[in-house]
Amino acid sequence: MPQAMKIAIVDDEQDMRQSISQWLALSGFETATFARAEDALKEIGPDFPGVVVTDIKMPGMDGISFLKKLMSLDSTLPVIMITGHGDVPMAVEAMRIGAYDFMEKPFNPDRMTELAKRASQSRRLTLDNRALRRELGDGSVLVKKLMGSSPVMERLREDILDLGQADGHVLIDGETGTGKTLVAHALHAVGPRAGKRFVQIACAACDPDALSARLFGPVEEGGALPAVEDARGGTLCLEDVEALSPSLQARLLTFINDQGNPAETRIIAVSNLQEQDKTVEDVLRPDLYYRLAAMKITLPPLRARGEDVLTLFTRLSEQFAEEYGCDAPEVSAQEAAQLMQAPWPGNIRQLINIAERAVLQSRRGSGTIASLLMADNEATRPVMTTEGKPLKEYVEAFERMLIDNTMRRHKGSIAGVMEELCLPRRTLNEKMAKYGLSRSDYL
Numbered sequence: 001m002p003q004a005m006k007i008a009i010v011d012d013e014q015d016m017r018q019s020i021s022q023w024l025a026l027s028g029f030e031t032a033t034f035a036r037a038e039d040a041l042k043e044i045g046p047d048f049p050g051v052v053v054t055d056i057k058m059p060g061m062d063g064i065s066f067l068k069k070l071m072s073l074d075s076t077l078p079v080i081m082i083t084g085h086g087d088v089p090m091a092v093e094a095m096r097i098g099a100y101d102f103m104e105k106p107f108n109p110d111r112m113t114e115l116a117k118r119a120s121q122s123r124r125l126t127l128d129n130r131a132l133r134r135e136l137g138d139g140s141v142l143v144k145k146l147m148g149s150s151p152v153m154e155r156l157r158e159d160i161l162d163l164g165q166a167d168g169h170v171l172i173d174g175e176t177g178t179g180k181t182l183v184a185h186a187l188h189a190v191g192p193r194a195g196k197r198f199v200q201i202a203c204a205a206c207d208p209d210a211l212s213a214r215l216f217g218p219v220e221e222g223g224a225l226p227a228v229e230d231a232r233g234g235t236l237c238l239e240d241v242e243a244l245s246p247s248l249q250a251r252l253l254t255f256i257n258d259q260g261n262p263a264e265t266r267i268i269a270v271s272n273l274q275e276q277d278k279t280v281e282d283v284l285r286p287d288l289y290y291r292l293a294a295m296k297i298t299l300p301p302l303r304a305r306g307e308d309v310l311t312l313f314t315r316l317s318e319q320f321a322e323e324y325g326c327d328a329p330e331v332s333a334q335e336a337a338q339l340m341q342a343p344w345p346g347n348i349r350q351l352i353n354i355a356e357r358a359v360l361q362s363r364r365g366s367g368t369i370a371s372l373l374m375a376d377n378e379a380t381r382p383v384m385t386t387e388g389k390p391l392k393e394y395v396e397a398f399e400r401m402l403i404d405n406t407m408r409r410h411k412g413s414i415a416g417v418m419e420e421l422c423l424p425r426r427t428l429n430e431k432m433a434k435y436g437l438s439r440s441d442y443l
Contacts, residue, residue, distance in 0.1 A: 005120040006050030008043065010034045010066065011082065012058045020053060020112065027113045029120075037066035046074040049127060051100070051119040053080045053112075056090050064094060071098045076126045078119035082107070145182060147315070148308035149436065152300040156183075163295050164190035167262035171241075171292045173271040173280055174299030177349030181239065183297060184268045188235040193266060196234030199227050204240035204272075212248055216255070228255055231265050241269035241292070242283040253288045267292060302344040302351060307397035309339050309351070314405055316355035329362035335369045336398040342373050400435040403428070412442035 007029045011017045014035070021031040030050075034040040037054065038061055044052065052070060056063035063081055070077055078100035083091045091102040100119050103111060146157055163170060164187045172180045181200075188198045203211060217226035227236055238244075244252065252267075259265060269292045271280035281289050302309060313331070321328035331339070344350055354372050361367035402421070410416035418428055432438070 005029065005124060006048070007031045007116055007120075008034065008040055008048070008050060008052045010037055010040045010052065010054040010058070010063075012036065012055065016055070016082075023109045023112065024116055027116070029116060037061040037063070037069075040066070041069060044070065044073070044077075047127065047130070048074065048077060049123070051078045051080065051116060051123055053082065053116070055082045056087055056094065057084060064090065064097070067094055067097050067099055076123075078123050080115055080119060146179065146186070148305055148311060150300075150305040150308045152304060153308060156297070156300065159297055160186050161190055163187060163297065165192070166295060167266065168294040169256070169263065169267040169269070169292050170295045170297065171269045171271065171280070171289075172297045172299065173273070174297075175301045175345075175347055176272060176274060177347035178299035178301060179348055180270045180272070180299055181237075183299065184235075184237045184270055187268060188237075188266075191266075193234050197231050198235045198237065199231035200237040200239060201227050202239045204243040208245045208248065211244075212251070215248065216251055228265065233264055235266045235268055237268045237270065239270045240272050242271050242273045242280050244284070246285070249285050249288050253285070253291065256288075256291050269293075302347040303342070307340065307400060309342075309344075310336055310397055310401045311404070312348070312351055313339055313355055313358075314401060316352055317359050320356045320359040324359055324363060326359065326363040329358050329369070331369065331398075331401065333398045336401060338370050338373060340397060396435075399431065400437070403431060403435065404437060407432075407437065407439070407442045410442075412439045414439060 007021075007024050009017050009020050009024075009031055010033075011020070012035055017033040017035070021033050024031050032043065034043075037058060040052070040054075054063050054066055058066075061069075067079055067081070070079055075098060079094075079098070081091055081094045081099050081102040083102055083104050088104070091099075091104070094102060100122070101115055103115065146153060146160075160183060170184075170187060172183055174180055184200075185198065188194065201211075201214060206214060213226070215227045217229070224230065238252075256263070256267065273280050273283065281293075284292070302312075310331070314328075317328045346353075354369070357372050358367075358369055361372070403417070406417045406420055410420070414425065414428065417423070418425060421428070423431075
């Protein structure tokens with residue numbers, strides 16, 4: 001759900017503050033008004049989720065001094081300056097310092113709204129990108145994104161934490177859509193190179209000559225550094241490593257050998273080879289393969305993760321429901337079994353698409369999850385709970401999902417869950433203990 005943008009309005013004239021606030025509020029913005037710049041600074045920090053609208057001429061700290069202070073806090077914060085007649089030179093100075101734009105009194109309210117919208121969009125993009133960079137630099141956040149309680153996911157998280165601390169190169173393989181790039185970022189973020197560069201190259205996206213220049217140079221004057229230089233001391237992530245030509249494989253092997261041991265730059269190779277009769281080991285020269293695969297992680301397909309499918313579907317559908325402003329679709333016992341038995345050739349990526357479409361069709365009041373699975377893959381046929389696994393496993397998975405969803409909906413209220421599911425306290429406690437659910441996780 002996008003963060004709500006705010007408009008901080010700073011003007012010593014009460015009538016002006018109120019008129020701007022009322023107009024922007026009618027346009028859908030959340031506003032806060034301040035009579036003095038000093039008061040506004042108490043509320044505005046480096047990650048302020050919005051835009052500042054301020055007069056230039058004010059007693060105490062004037063608009064230019066206020067702008068300089070804001071720019072020192074966060075140089076990307078959009079600040080719209082309000083100028084009086086004859087203050088255009090000051091407005092030009094404000095733009096030089098870093099103001100987003102300015103308006104001259106008396107101003108057109110529609111222009112104010114348009115400026116506020118554009119500035120808010122710019123601010124949201126900045127904050128989203130900033131959050132992404134922080135996330136990619138926080139190993140604990142990345143590992144948490146690899147959610148699931150299945151044994152294969154528990155083992156994957158342990159492998160990431162262990163291998164992240166090592167110096168050896170890593171090969172990551174697995175089916176499409178399993179999250180290989182996320183794992184590569186996590187390996188970098190949990191290790192000693194976390195503060196260094198993470199350089200990602202899509203080997204299949206360039207022809208051999210362009211890829212050679214991007215990896216090893218030479219580069220055009222004023223261009224970016226070759227990747228091997230740019231990533232020095234950090235991590236070089238090679239997506240679709242199987243796309244490297246024989247000559248580039250030889251150059252990469254030379255680069256690895258020249259680094260010595262331990263390697264100054266760690267290489268994480270990601271393979272997306274999908275041919276059934278060929279593996280990345282068959283494509284790469286043996287000496288390069290064994291150097292890259294000194295440590296190897298094979299990501300599990302979604303169909304091997306058991307009831308993680310239901311956990312992920314529930315979380316994703318709730319996120320999409322919040323985004324679209326509707327209720328998440330309820331999953332029946334039969335639909336839970338169908339989700340768990342689907343082959344999921346597209347893995348997590350396919351599950352994300354199914355969850356979003358399930359929310360959209362639920363909002364319209366039509367369609368089923370089974371129909372989405374059928375439409376997504378014609379080879380997927382409706383399945384019954386008696387096929388594939390013992391019925392007991394499907395019943396338990398559905399029961400766990402139902403209690404988990406209800407606990408989150410009631411924010412950990414045991415009484416609310418007991419009433420909705422018609423369960424006595426002792427039975428609910430026993431089932432929560434059986435499925436590893438703790439009330440404290442929902443408060």
